[in-house]
Amino acid sequence: MGEKQTRIIAIANEKGGVGKTVTVINLAAALSRLGKTVLVVDMDPQANATRGLGFNPDEAGVLSIYDLIIDSRKVNVSDVLQSTSWAGLDLIPAHVDLSGAEVELVDRVGRENSLKSALVSLNGHYDFILVDTPPSLSLLTVNVLAYARETIIPCQLHPYAYRALSELFDTVDAVKTEINPDLTITGILATFVDLRTRVSNLILEKLRENERTRNLLFKTMIRTNTTIADSAAVGKPVVFYRSSAFGAIDYSDLAREVAGM
Template sequence: MGRIIAIANQKGGVGKTTTAINLAACLAKKGKKVLAIDMDPQGNMTSGLGVDKNSLEYSVYDMLNGDCNLGECMLIDVYPDIKGLNLLPASRELAGAEVEFVTVEDPQYILKNHIKNVRRKFDYIIIDCPPALGMLTVNALTAANTVLVPIQCEFFALDGLSQLIYTVNLIRKQLNRLLTIEGIVFTMYDSRTNLSMQVVDNVKQNLNQHIYNTIIPRNVRLAESPSYGMPIIAYDPRSAGAEHYMMLADEVIANDYYK
């Protein structure tokens, strides 16, 4: 049965979408069948995989709104050089879904109900969440088995993390009792600065959560790749960014308690 991982952090600018794109791509590169779901109205996961979000026939918004089914929304083998990477894309209309959910019965379960019948067809379902606690994020966390949390190596890292842990606990109590934190992954690590090292040490000392050994470095090629609509493994497979996201994919597979 497919493992559903929500990539989430209520703090923006932490490498959340970069991690969602590249983890999904690297898992597919390793032979896994992956469904990437873009639940962020900004649609950066969609454009980061080379899809024009302004020319979609159907998007996640249409699926959630009942205007199409998951199969009609899904883009199969979305990136030509990475077989097995499929996408439910987002468009700017998704921003309006928060308001429209108000009139729907049990709106927290809409995404879960759509993917529950197809999860057996995938090894991994990777959900990119918005950087805020709204109904879109609640839907993602209600549908997920685990939450993977990217943390930028900067001073306020623990503040955003504590907010997310509080949210996960609320979701677990009220909507999804099996939800757990998959693990923490450090991003934008700069080995030249003491701050990055201090943040890593501080989180490890103060947080009782699984922390992935892989640390994603600051990398120019990694920062460039979304503007070309390419995951880093396709844009520059020899870069440090590609190497480390492949390492993270290996760790996620090894940590698979839903085998």
């Protein structure tokens, strides 16, 4: 058992395409560059965080978070932990099988706490554990929110994404009341920011006026930056792919803000 005070953070938003996975990959990488030890847990059956960190989720013989959750009597955490090419940055990969976990968990006692039980032995071993979530309110997402202590909510500066926030607040409140009283919202992260556009400014203004969001908005905002998408496509976090890109600078700023450095 390690002695670190591990911060377990879910990156959540029921909407897809808002920058969750990119935030998981790049916040994790930027934190590791600050000297923090970081584990990424990929809980999305699409396995994009797994690919974004340079792993092929379909490689034969590689066990995923699915195997650990479903087969926890036979599979140990050490069987699913992968070191990445970057120091201090580890991964527990996802696999498309994870989409079936939902059905397999449903009859289990304590089904909402399957992830928490599976990962409990890692408490104290990392400075940060960042968990990616699927773009739906599923039992998988509930498992992530039951396990995490904190939530970071990426919000694309677009009217649909803004409107979807209230659903996410309801979900977090429900999980907090029913399952995990320790869960807090650490911050809302504005993504796809382009201050030259009217829509970015309009939604930012709404986030700054809204009672529920105004004290939660991170100072750091993530600008729209095509290098972020390019780096994900080649399986590298942008901070390692091109450290001078806006995306790398923004996620490094976010890492310092999250770590309080």
